[in-house]
Amino acid sequence: MFRYRTLVRSISFYAQGNQVNIDHLYRYNTGRFLVNEEYELAKRYSPFDIDALCRIVASLPSVNSPVCQVVKKEGGYNKALLMTAENGRMVIAKVPCRNIVPRQYGTASEVAVLRFVKYHSPTPVSEVLAWSANGDNPTRTEYIILDPSPGLQLSEVWDDLEEPQKSILVRKFAELESNLAAVAFPGYGSLYFRNALPAALQESKHRIIDVDETYCLGPMYHGSWPGGFAADPEHYAQFSGPWKSLTALAHDFVNQGIFQIEHYKSSYAGRGPHFGTPEEHIGTLHKAKEVMPLLTELPALERHGGPVLCHPDFHPGNIFVCRQDPTRVDGIVDWQYANILPRFMNVRWPLFLTMGCDAEDGVGQEDAMCEAQRRHEEAMRIKCYEAALVKSHMEPYLDLPEPDVAVRKLFTLCTDTYRDGILPVRDCLVKLFQYWKQLGLSKECPYHFSAAEIAQHEGQWTEYQDWLTLRESTHELLKSNDGGWIPPGVDFEEAKNRHQMLYEHFIRTKTKDMPEKEARKLWFFRERG
Structure with missing residues (x-):
């Protein structure tokens, strides 16, 4: 076993193809902001002890060699460091932005999800080599160290694939998604290891639901939790789950929206017209709270309301395919904020279904032909995806009649009136009122327009x-x-x-x-x- 010496100065640091200094690793450099730039950059500034992180990587049994190069690959929520040892071994060290990702909860849940997906489904994910959900360690940060995902990002090769290859890839992807969604859970929330819970949960075991001897469900924290990213998650613990029933989840989702308006008012996103006063927000959300328990009796929600785990962001940059056979999925990355939610809320169209040729600005004949071709290919891919879901015994809940669309949106939007205003939620309530008799529920609509x-x-x-x-x-x-x-x-x-x-x-x-x-x-x- 080698003795690792503290020689950060002997390590080369790179970002976007250029050699950089250590402080560059901590700052946000992937883009600029038209408004609030100082605030946004400060929110993403995350210093840590890079030397300690390099020592941890070098001491891993599968590495056992000093780190000689670090390449920063950055996202909006994390720093991803591609670290190369002198013996050629490479790992990814993922460091969350401490003022964005919920302390302890984000890392603890992401690692649990990665391990669960790897050993309970055929979905290919990276092996977790080491991790810490407590920033009180030698690195002074939370971190996850992973094997790099093999292959190429789908975004790099998609345009070069023939349409039959794309169809094969769509079918295989649907099979992976169906296998993951088939895993049963006893409720809704975020996944954690029972023996590695965040500190607050260790003291409040009533706030978890056991899945098996290894895993449990705990509170669900996400990007729109009340107070913004840097707030104390315990401030709204009473509304964060986990939940054993869809009715309980619906009740707390509405309360999250009310809590946000009562305590934090609104976000700094641009406000649309008729945003609504705080009183109008709360009144609208109380209508939602009255009707949502009744909606859980709908046959569609009984069929599609079961707890499922889905990836939160299936875009082509998060999907890796085999270099030799690009119809084979070799890796799915970025499982941060993957939660167990009702299937009608969690399942959505993968972004690559609608990727096609991009026409240049203009209205020429070639542009029109490209648009027509794109629409035809998109429609065929969607049909292929739906057929693959049915074949995998996973009935699609994507092409919905208008009343079901209103139901789904009500469940997904009621936490976010602080950001989107009252009109989206109120539109759901109006449509449900108009279609109430078609829904076939035994009770009358609890509100009137x-x-x-x-x-x-x-x-x-x-x-x-x-x-x-x-x-x-x-x-x-x-x-x-x-x-x-x-x-x-x-x-x-x-x-x-x-x-x-x-x-x-x-x-x-x-x-x-x-x-x-x-x-x-x-x-x-x-x-x-």
Whole structure:
């Protein structure tokens, strides 16, 4: 066994193809922000002891060699460090941004999910080599050390695949998803090891539901938990689960939304029209709380309401395929925030089903042909995916009639009125009221909307949809997202200038009908303060 010496200066550090210093590893460098940049960068600044982390990696039995190179690969929530030892062995060290990922809970649950998926399903995931969910260790941070995923990211090879190859990949992916969803759980929540619970759960064993001798379900913490990312998770522990029934889950999801409005008001995302006063939010959510227990009796929810574990973000960058045979899935990465939820909430279309040729701006004949081809290929892939789910005895819950869409959205949106306003939840409530007799429930709808209220809502809903369309177009023009993030490779100064022009045009247009102060609230990016 070698003796590892503390010689960080002998290690080469790289990011985005360039050699960098140690402090660069701790800072966020993958993109810029149009608004609140100082705040967003500070939130993602996560210093730790890189020397201690290198010693831990070097001492692993499967490595047993000093680290000589570290390459930072960064996401919005974590630093992923590709670490190479002198003997050529490579590992991934995943370090969460401490002001974003819930302390202890995020790491403890992610590791439990990775181990569970690896040994209870055919879904290929990386082996966890070492981890700590407590930042009070020599590295001064939580971390997960993993084997790198083999193969290539699907995003690298998708455009080069023939359509029959894509269909094969879609079917295999559906089989993996079905096998994972077939695993039974005794309730809803986040997965943890029974012998490695976060400190607060060790003292409150009544807050867990045993799965087996190794695993249990515990509180579910996620990206929109009340107070934002840096809040104390125990502040809303009474609404975080786990839950043994869909009725209990629905009750607490609504209470999460109410808790957010009562204690933290709203997020800093751009507010749409008719956002609603705090009183309107709470009144709307109380209507949801009344109706959701009744909806759990629906046959569709009885069929599709069982607890399932699904990956939270199936986009092509998280899927690795075999280099020699790109129709074979060799790895699925990024299981952070993977929770056990009702199937009708957890199952969604994988993003790669709708990936196709990208037409350039314009309306030429070639553009129209490409769009028609894209739509045809997308439709065939979706049919292939649905057929594969049925073959795997997993009835799809994706193409839904309007009442079922309203039910699903109500369950998924009621936690987020602080961010999205009251209109999305109210639209679900209006549709359920209108379709109540078709639902076939034994009890009457517990709330009422008059014809005048419905007409007013529909007018506001149309205005809100127009605002969403304009927001999406603005994001496309700026290459941004809801937080004003601009990806690397985009000229940030040009994006800032374009943003200012769009903002000024928006304000000029809106101030024809409202005061400038109200118009500014409708813009898609909000400065803090």
